[in-house]
Amino acid sequence: MDRIQAMTAFLAVVDADGFSAAARKLGVSPSVVTRAVTELEERLGTRLLTRTTRFVRLTDTGRVYAENCRRILADLEEADSTAAGAHAAPRGEFTITATVNFGAMHVAPVVREYLSLYPQVSVHCWFIDRNVNLVDEGVDVAVRIGELPDSSLQAIRVGRVRQVLCASPAYLARQGVPRRPEDLSQHTIVTATGLTPTPELRFANDLKVRVQPRMTTTTNESAAAMAIAGFCITRLPLYQIAPAVRRGELQLVLEQFERPALPIHVVHREGRNASSKIRTFIDMTVAALRKDASLQ
Template sequence: MPIDHRVCWNNTVHIGSLMGTRMESLSDIAVFVQVVQCGSFTAAADKLVMSKSVVSKYVTRLEDRLGARLLNRTTRRLSLTEVGQALFERSRRALLEIEEAEAEVSRLQGEPRGALRLNCPMSFGVLHVAPWLPEFQVRYPEVSLDLVLDDRRVNLVEEGFDLAIRIGELPDSSLVVRRLGPCRHVVCATPEYLARHGVPQTPQQLTKHLALTYRYQDSPNEWRFIAPDGELLQIPMVSRLQMNNSLALRQAVLRGAGIILTPTFMVGADLRKGRLKAVLPEYQVLEVSIYALYPQRKHLSPKVRAFIGFLAERIQDPPYWETEP
């Protein structure tokens, strides 16, 4: 079957990206398709920036591998054999699919778009992530968000998360970590509770108070402080009420149930408005950090990069929940 020289497809096959031992067959096919589309070995060689002899070598190697002649060669023209025509039609469609896939990847890498699956601790997510999502979506309308609130430490790779927010000490892992800001803690209670039970003057006096504790906090029954002279104090606490949700604990302390050691992101507004009162200000509570974690990837997707930057811009250091009036 003769080749129509008027049909010379204007699609450049990126042969370099198809090279390699495993891709040898595919690169041979790509050269074969280019020869057919351009109508000659010479035109295909110019298109692919190769020598004519190298182009001929690719096609010959493909014919040898398949054990079939694909092209009838004469000094004046090329024509496809029956099996060559069948291979050309299917291979051309496959190569077009590859080009479209590459174009789609380039498009996705150009601007934030696509689905972003995010894991976040329950209380921090409710108070300081979910409220900002509408603004993020206005800024990046092509990104769809799936926020999963869970105090459990999920496996990002196995459970299909693009990004996770974690607070506290991090175990060694292959995940990439970026610090978003500090997570400071404060000991506080309602003014009414302190009026009834007294204001502790030293960390040791906390043992006489009704302690409310968060179950997933590191060492919930041991509160740690750094004294003004730098001494580390470890105070054993007997919990009056323990919960696995910080939002519920906040409600309990606001009702006067006891005294609590909690992150400032939980009670910043309550402290500013006088609903809660901080105690022991001269004793420093150990500080941890808020992190963004994502799987190790050579090329970070724009949607993940955009969301991390958005959160870092919102949180800052010191964080807004400690500084807003």
């Protein structure tokens, strides 16, 4: 097996988390994949993977080598596309990730538009509420909310997320509009546990107000529904309730006491050598998110 095929097999093992799954993905026998990785390790004189009967994990050397393999294979794919005259017509597949709610509301529409423009591309969407390791898990692009740790990844800031308190006009007419955070103790509160895991609501200047929620819920959607129904005040990301605010179903309160907004970044790992399909998707995503008023 040549070196490019061996690199492809190695990355398949990394991405599939095992030799058998990698073999199924590549359409070859497990012994072929095992031999390819073994040959790589013998050529390099070092171990790339730690194998047990229960798992396969990258060594520190393997992690660096996997990142380099991805870059090399991406460069080869781009070279082939350019030589074939397909540089302006992206093709292939890639994987993106975002949180569940943000992905459904803001990333999926971009993917839909992208796929309609480029029929030779397939996209895998990982909408999950955890930070995916782009290098270790073979993900090409991420939309991240929050401050970013220092890393070698490329990041483009596209907006911000405000965490806002809201209630229906009917609720506020009946119960009164809170003027200070301390007034919330006199109101019916519903909290989404992902945003408010403790009974404290935090505000600017390290102000904390302890509340007794009448209801806690694991989903933002159910908290929003309770507020729209006129039952409570709740705290949610502005992007999620922006349509209800525009329709007049919800009204923001205590805006002057909000904590600083969280930044939104489009993150990728290919840098200046990103393939045509990745560059095109990133450009489209950045433009769409920067244009959305609820994210600015």
